[in-house]
Amino acid sequence: MIEVTLLGTGSPIPDPDRAGPSTLIRAGGQTFLVDCGRGVLQRLAAAGSGANQLTALLLTHLHSDHIADLGDVIITRWVTTFTPDPVPLQIIGPPGTAQVVDAMLAAFGHDIGYRIAHHADLTAPPAVQVHEYTDGEVWALDGVRVLAAPTDHRPVAPTIGFRVEHAGASVVLAGDTVPCQTLDALTAGAGALVHTAIRHDLVEAVGLQRIRDICDYHSTVQQAADTAARAGVGILILTHYVPSPAPGQYDEWRALAAGIFDRQIELGDDLHRVQVHPGVGVRPAG
Template sequence: MRKRIRNTSFGFLLVVTIILSLSLFLPSFGQTAVQQTDFKVTLLGTGSPLLSTSRSGPATLVEVGNEKLLFDAGRGTALQLYKANMLPGSVDKLFLTHLHSDHTIGIPDVWLTGSLPTGGKREQAFKIWGPKGTGKMMVHMNKAFKADLDARDDSGNGNVGGASIVANDIKEGIVYNKKGIEVIAFKVDHKSIEPAFGYRVNYKGHSVVISGDTRYNENLIKFAKGADVVIHEVAAAKPDNESESIANILDLHTTPEEAGKVFSQIQPKLAVYSHIVLLGGLTEEKADLLERTKKTYEGTVLVGEDLLSIEIGEEVQVQQPVNEANSGN
């Protein structure tokens, strides 16, 4: 049973002071309260195929219960795990949205470095779920690194268990369901490659949805209804750019205005942009992603940054990444 606080001037000031103090350190969306949660999402990489020193390749870590689930492994994922105070060996479950290289190029580093003692020495096989072709890709990846694997085994430095691979080609539906954790794959429309998936992770009545690469997609909206947090890709170019190649790229992705329409139909507590594609020399300062989104959605949206983390419970709390330049001497 809740107790009401009388609206005296002292009580009012006390409540305001507490709320402001909390908001300075831990932004939250929903009810204002301090919470303990075992459902955390970290944006390891928020970039795209474009080379960048500020945005690593697409990768999202979902820590739920005592499991670590990795969604995509783009450029620099192993290093981003390290920056998040984890060794790649702590991850043994990878879910791929699709097989474009910017989402898979970091797999060998997570897989192989994670099998070594210095990388965390994964204790179990490296398990991967992904669209048709995932199993074949991993067979060939294993062959590509055979010399390395054999040499380490011969020298006694190998880790057969942690370097072994179990790959699963998936279809739409529940792809993982253990320990109260449910992972659902759903089809999205990336046009240039099929199939492409988004994912929804459900746990203890809460959920996060990861769009993967997609154009405006009704199926995503269907599967994302009721989610606490939606992590969605976004793409933009200079409005006066008439390049056919840029137009073709934009046709594979979601504009801020289109994303706003998606969020309006889902109504999450928080929407976050990741896999941010800016074309034709467009800078983040001039992209106006949030302003453009506001044309079609009035809810809370953040432009994601590498290592931004989100805790999901009765409220959604965001922890901004530490600026490395200002984090120490």
């Protein structure tokens, strides 16, 4: 079984009830944080985990709302890990990730120096290992496998989605994207698809062009549902809502997806959890 927890379901617009985009995946005793938007560590704590328990951090792309708390994750893991010779935080993302991580460590350079000077058991900066990919297998350990494939969020490029597999269960995390063949291939036959959900009808009604611009590189609720249907997945999990559904509106969003995708549809507030079992999503794509 793979457990999916929607840590943050919000958007770049600050929301008192939603953290920034982030998803927690638990599989085979391993814990993966997918993106690290605003407020992720508070949500991670509420989910019963912490930065020092992460197996790896997976980044779909380098938009600010998806990496806003990257520095907090790195520093907090460092100062809350008390074992000697701690395992470096594995960070997997698209090309450009290493540059961003280096810049983040530089930005926290003073803080890192203060802590090393103050704590005798902190003798070196945070240990991280960055791996950059656009396609193929990015992780394989103790029966858990993670694959990556390109997505289409242009002009943001490169962007990637991830597929986590364990003991017959599988979950795809699309990140921000419009429909594309590479995402279809990554998603084919998966147990669940975690996909962003943009209400183009509501966004287009806003009078500001900068806000309306987001429509041309995000999938609508219906497009996310269509991707799930084409791939034959068992569960569609919607997240990263724009605009955020008001209380009582989830049924309206679900109905938009259900008109296209006739299997299980999940959406909800931060910390919403979904279990994905082996054998889910075996319907042939078509």
